Amino acid sequence: MRNTVRVSVVAVDPVLEAGTLSALASSPEVLPAVGDELPDVTVVVVDRVADPVLDLLRRTRAADHRPEVVLVATELSPPEALHAIATGARGLLRRRETSGPRLAHAVLAAASGDCTVPPDLLDGLLEQRTEDAGAGVADAWGAAGLSERERAVLRLVAEGHETSEIAGRLSYSVRTVTTVMHNVTQRFRLRNRAHAVAYALRAGLL
Known part of the structure; x- marks a missing residue:
């Protein structure tokens, strides 16, 4: 991993954005991008993964400096995670499970090219990709619509x-x-x- 990772935060309100940056301040390897600095990673904090959020992920990834994206959502189901990953998210976290160290780990992992997904969510994605997913679990095609x-x-x-x-x-x-x-x-x-x-x-x- 690189020594220092520059990060920006996009959130649904300024208070949440400030809180997210504050949570990351405990990690000396993660610094906020200030002024004209371009972020290595952008943390996007939302409630649900709806079409506007997917559009935001695409726009963020399409920027000239192509930052990695870590998505933090209040609710995050396997189908929503599937869409987010397909759209370009490198890390996925649920807000209720997101501590400062955990978020910093996801940011550093994204900057180094790794992907971070909650274990239970990863299990759900793997179940969706099996041919016989079991009762009540759609396969990946069905989940993607x-x-x-x-x-x-x-x-x-x-x-x-x-x-x-x-x-x-x-x-x-x-x-x-x-x-x-x-x-x-x-x-x-x-x-x-x-x-x-x-x-x-x-x-x-x-």
Whole structure:
């Protein structure tokens, strides 16, 4: 790990932002980015992982200096965690479980390229990726909101097939394949086919 990590905080209110920075102050390896300094890691503190939060994660990761992101949420379910990781979050924490040392550890891990996820949440993600997840637990595709048809189309897109080839292989019309891809990109607020495939690959869905 590097000697010092610069961090910024984005929170739902200034008091929470100040409290988060204060919690990190106990770690000498983590310093707030001040003035024109660019953060190595941005901590995003939210209530729930909704579309605006995912948009914020994308914008943060897309900045020129491409900071890593640690997401701290009041509520964080396995499906929400799946979306957050696919969108670019490097660390995930629940607010009620987030002490200063634990947050600092997640920030330092993110800066070094590691990912931090609560053990029980990781178990939930692993359960979702099994073929037989058990009663009441959806598989990863279901948790991500993708149907069997959408999965089939995405897999063929990932293999490099054009729309007409996909239609022929799956016995769909070209219009159906186009509609499927449009629905996927719109639902998950993705830019294009390549972004949709990257999203699915990053989430471990392909």
